[in-house]
Amino acid sequence: MIHAMGLILSDNDIHINTLTEKRSVAALPIAGRYRLIDFILSSMVNSGITNVGVIPRLNYSSLMDHLGSGKEWDLNRKNGGLQILPPYIGRGMHGLGEGNIDLVAAVGGHIKRSKQKHAILADGNNVLNIDFDDVMDFHLSNHSDITLVYNEELQTDRALSAHTILEVDQNNRVTGMEVRPRRPKSKKVFLNIMLTERNFLQHLIDEAVARGEHDIARDILMKKVSRLNICAYDFKGYVGCIDSIRSYYDNSIRILNENVRKELFNPNRPIYTKIKDQVPTNYGSYASVHNSLIADGCTIEGEVKNSIIFRGVYIGKCARVSNCIVMQNSVIQDGCELDHVVMDKEVIVRESGRLIGDYNYPMIIGKGAVV
Amino acid sequence: MIHAMGLILSDNDIHINTLTEKRSVAALPIAGRYRLIDFILSSMVNSGITNVGVIPRLNYSSLMDHLGSGKEWDLNRKNGGLQILPPYIGRGMHGLGEGNIDLVAAVGGHIKRSKQKHAILADGNNVLNIDFDDVMDFHLSNHSDITLVYNEELQTDRALSAHTILEVDQNNRVTGMEVRPRRPKSKKVFLNIMLTERNFLQHLIDEAVARGEHDIARDILMKKVSRLNICAYDFKGYVGCIDSIRSYYDNSIRILNENVRKELFNPNRPIYTKIKDQVPTNYGSYASVHNSLIADGCTIEGEVKNSIIFRGVYIGKCARVSNCIVMQNSVIQDGCELDHVVMDKEVIVRESGRLIGDYNYPMIIGKGAVV
Amino acid sequence: MARTECVAMILAGGQGSRLGVLTDDLAKPAVPFGGKYRIIDFTLSNCTHSGITTVGVLTQYQPLDLNTYIGNGGPWDLDRNIGGVYVLPPYVRMKAGEWYKGTANAIYQNIPFIEKFDPEYVLVLSGDHIYKMDYTNMIRYHKKTGAAVTIAVMSVPWEEASRFGIMNTDETGRITEFQEKPAQPASNQASMGIYVFNWRDLKEYLIADEQDPSSDNDFGKNIIPNMLQNREEMFAFQFQGYWKDVGTIQSLWEANMDIIASPPVFNLHDNNWRIYSKNPIQPPHYVSSDAYIVNSCITEGCNIFGRVEHSVVSDGVTIEKGAIIKDCIIFPNVHIGEGAILEKTIVGQGTTIGKRVKSGIRESGDNPYASDLCSEGIVLIKGDITIDEDTEIYKNSMVRTYQRIGGGEV
């Protein structure tokens, strides 16, 4: 149980095709019944954090709908709890800012009013289950000013040179840091998760704002590397970083791997999500399902292979669905054939429809489409 | 208990000085512990409405903070409940639209998904306690297509010609309707509260959007007066319309009148608001309070007359506060003299400070000012 | 505060001894059903969907379990500022405690609870029925007829009528006669144990009944006959649809099978009338490349490597490779080992079935677990026990504690 506030940036500048056209990345459906943000949010809750602010930028109505009052995370609290902190939009259109410094600065009042000693600031686009108690122990025992969380086996699409790379000495101290380096000096990818004292975070942000700076990694952390004791915590667990349609697809399918599933869905540290009161899934007389993850509320009459099926999906008789990600309430009518398709919510594929993508080019079907 | 959904437009184009600079009109503090929206929202809840959507336009973070999960209104429900429906803001800046038709159109999906037969659409800037069961009975017994609620003794600052005026025949049917008429033909002011069937509302809005129209009263209602059975319900209770600093001040002070208070705070139809767990107000040895409304959590050491004192206000020794509206957590230090002042939240008036406004020109002090 | 129009009181039953080991440690309404539900979820969800938000649950036994299952009522949307759901065990009053002597006495003991909400109507329900019903229609009918009590009835097959309380009505629906389990039923309209009373009338009858030392303090045996005798206005409300009393092992098994029949006899896939429950916090279920699943329902947290035919599998169950289950009901968190073969077996929560265990396949005259409660071949295995590898359990068995009884190597 740690005494920290959490801040989740739900909208970094990642666009994943039509999937994020009307929702922030953190609201992306994943793993059959979750949204991306569930992983970092549940990690915080399981570490005893009871004050979490979610900082959206644009298009956060699906995020608001998903998070609701925070009930499912037991964060519908009198003090703190879950708060969505929309950017202040004046009668002009200020407040959306240019970088994550601007977004955090815009919620300065919330940070100031919070009472926890520490603050954890994290992006919302990683699939992971991290125990922040360990991070806090590390932070305290290293007398760290700022602790950055990294991973050396990040499951990502983009090259190392697309990330922020840390150099770390044997005392866990960050000695160098490069944003999108041409020639990465290590494989230590910063997960955009940092822990520091709340007051200190606010001080850093205030200072950066005063200097007209915008990017936390580039303008704050990199510049302070030599002056502060910035330490790096090696998170050895599974991390899937969702930063492209490729990594979305791969990290989805990877959950079919038993070891990955066991790491992410540790019963002592459950991943919470919005409850939909779906019925158990029904299998018909001719159902045939292999190596797939099936959420509740589905009706399976046909064949499913190597796929992720979200809540409330209907798969008709003689339909064949392989290597697909089929989101909530989609309907695959009788006799359809689908291969390598990522299907957003509420899509209907009419009888005997065929949609065949390729592993290198999964087909994306937008929300609500009727094919 | 009626079976209808509620929709509250929290942001019409009214600006009340600095008081609405950073909050929507519906979020304006009033009557010592409420926000304007509490009146229409509680009216809906007391009539058994369990699905209320609040449609903000800009600056709704104070509204979100106030309404929270809807717990205080018992609207933290699984289906329906209280939902804030922010305008969709794309990666450009569409979605804010030009009129109330655009705002309602933007939440078309929400209206469609709702299950209630009827819908009540209301602005959020009236102080009133209205029983929608009566409006529904009227609607049904008149076989009305649309029922508009009006009042003939509206407590407002602006002239009749600033409102929408109805002409109503003896069968309660609206025969004429004028938006901001030069020469009003009646004193029947439309309160921007209407009841109709949910599907029909959506049809009207869809049709208007297709024609590129923006204003419900002007573009929908006026044009349909002769073709539809639009009836008008005469709400005979007290209505304070907050549309200027004048009407804000007058309608606030009017609550000191016992009859107004009894009408608004009917124990069978309570007005709910955000609970702050304030302690009872403490009166010191030299306190002297006359004809005032005092919320909880205050400490009164000085004199208060003809004033409204919000939660958590401190009034120091020998301070004299007359004809004032002092909002939450403001501090009036010892020996101050205040007359005809409207003071936003968290203002500090330092020792022996003097602020004297006039009835015709109450002084407004912005949020957080230190005087 | 506005008064509450209707308070629902759920009679959550006695010890439920006919359910055998299932109710050893659990109140009957808390027994799992349909993969992710408990029996009481159906009645509670009916209340929520019918807009009834003040609910008392009357239970004799194990109130604690039910209390922690129901918690603040949130899963059923019954976490209300006014009203909500309360578990009401018989509590100690002046000098000593009293069992609820009968269904009527249970309500009688809770008159102060009901009075707090000052209702017009009291809806009396049973906590061990599986059905979906909109009580608002029944209450509307009750108001329309101006009855003192309205009783929900449904048509049952004539040959089964003598197992029910039978209502005879005139052509307007007015009840003219009530026969409890009649040998010669005059109609096939059976009472479903669902009553809408005017609270004022019911209260009078409860008080009078309590003063009658010869009374069983039961609705069917005393209150309803007394009201009939006094010529109160009593109407029958006709219900159509699925309804099942799951008070026996046999009927519990049947009702579970009804939801996986094709087409389902009782359809839970209904977005307008979801059955709420305390959802397990589990990921979607995983189906391996070796698995085979047909005519079954499976829910979150399961890992299926074996063969599942015509069975109901609850959350968190693992079925290993080569295991076969058929016509089974598997309660939460059960582990079924490789090569085990189970037929028509109900496996209690958290039990581990060893490798190659056989259950419900053969009959035996010499069955150490034989039980009168289990017929039609059904096997019932208690929760939280371990059945060792290679054990065979015969048809019509109830396993309370397992002791190795030969039949294979460890």
Next chain:
Amino acid sequence: MARTECVAMILAGGQGSRLGVLTDDLAKPAVPFGGKYRIIDFTLSNCTHSGITTVGVLTQYQPLDLNTYIGNGGPWDLDRNIGGVYVLPPYVRMKAGEWYKGTANAIYQNIPFIEKFDPEYVLVLSGDHIYKMDYTNMIRYHKKTGAAVTIAVMSVPWEEASRFGIMNTDETGRITEFQEKPAQPASNQASMGIYVFNWRDLKEYLIADEQDPSSDNDFGKNIIPNMLQNREEMFAFQFQGYWKDVGTIQSLWEANMDIIASPPVFNLHDNNWRIYSKNPIQPPHYVSSDAYIVNSCITEGCNIFGRVEHSVVSDGVTIEKGAIIKDCIIFPNVHIGEGAILEKTIVGQGTTIGKRVKSGIRESGDNPYASDLCSEGIVLIKGDITIDEDTEIYKNSMVRTYQRIGGGEV
């Protein structure tokens, strides 16, 4: 599911008969206090602020009122997905019900409740104390010393020490001796009835104590002495600050006066440690042009036309023109008529005081309402009654049912 580190069990007391008519229809913890609170709000709020979110409230009497007051726990932020607050009356078990025989037996009877949450520590609290305390400090101290039990103590005036359970400790804080109400106290460190136990240790002692037929099953008389005797590690945790047991009318009156003393002896204006309660849904209070209010606290829904001096006025109270109240405690929804004069009077919820009633002003040898429970001039008037115009009630009275007893015209 993560286990719960610490479960709090609140002993919400017996019948509270020393509070006279206040507890006729109400469990003691539900008695109003301080204008808008109930006594138990303080302990519940302490739990919430200390991060303890699983709370059992053990009460003998009137569990229903407490149950509906506490509801889903929302007002105290105790509406939790796991844990939350539960009212635990003694319930009927196998054949008959049992009172909680003593404080220890009350916990004993609820061992299954505690076990559900598998806690490391159990915090035992009392439901009729008024204080603010962060239990986390005490639990931290408990962990640091590695004690089996830690008992909160405070310094009391030496002359009062013999009214308390007195703890004698060595210089490290280890408890060496415990004296229940000693005639010759060896220290002035009094037990506050707040204990942190290792659950494993406590459970053993509870089970052993239950098997001892000669035991009173009481923490102070049995469990603590037994632990001392067995040389368990027991430490005293020093508390500084306001603490008051409000078990008598006198102490209840004093504690109310403490919050309006200037400067307050007990300060409720503390944004970091708000006392939560089920807030009344009422508008701000109105003070008329004729009113005069000093040294008092007034809350929502009041209408004050008269004179209020050094009094605590609860929500929804009306004090008419010309009425004077001084040193009084007025419970919710009381109406005080024109010209009534009340001193040192506690008026129960919903009571109507007629015009020109006088109370607590004069003494009389012939006082029909004289009561041993009321001393120091205090008058206590029961809730929901009407005192007719022009009645006079003398000092040291307790009015349970009012009958006109002369003394003025109607």
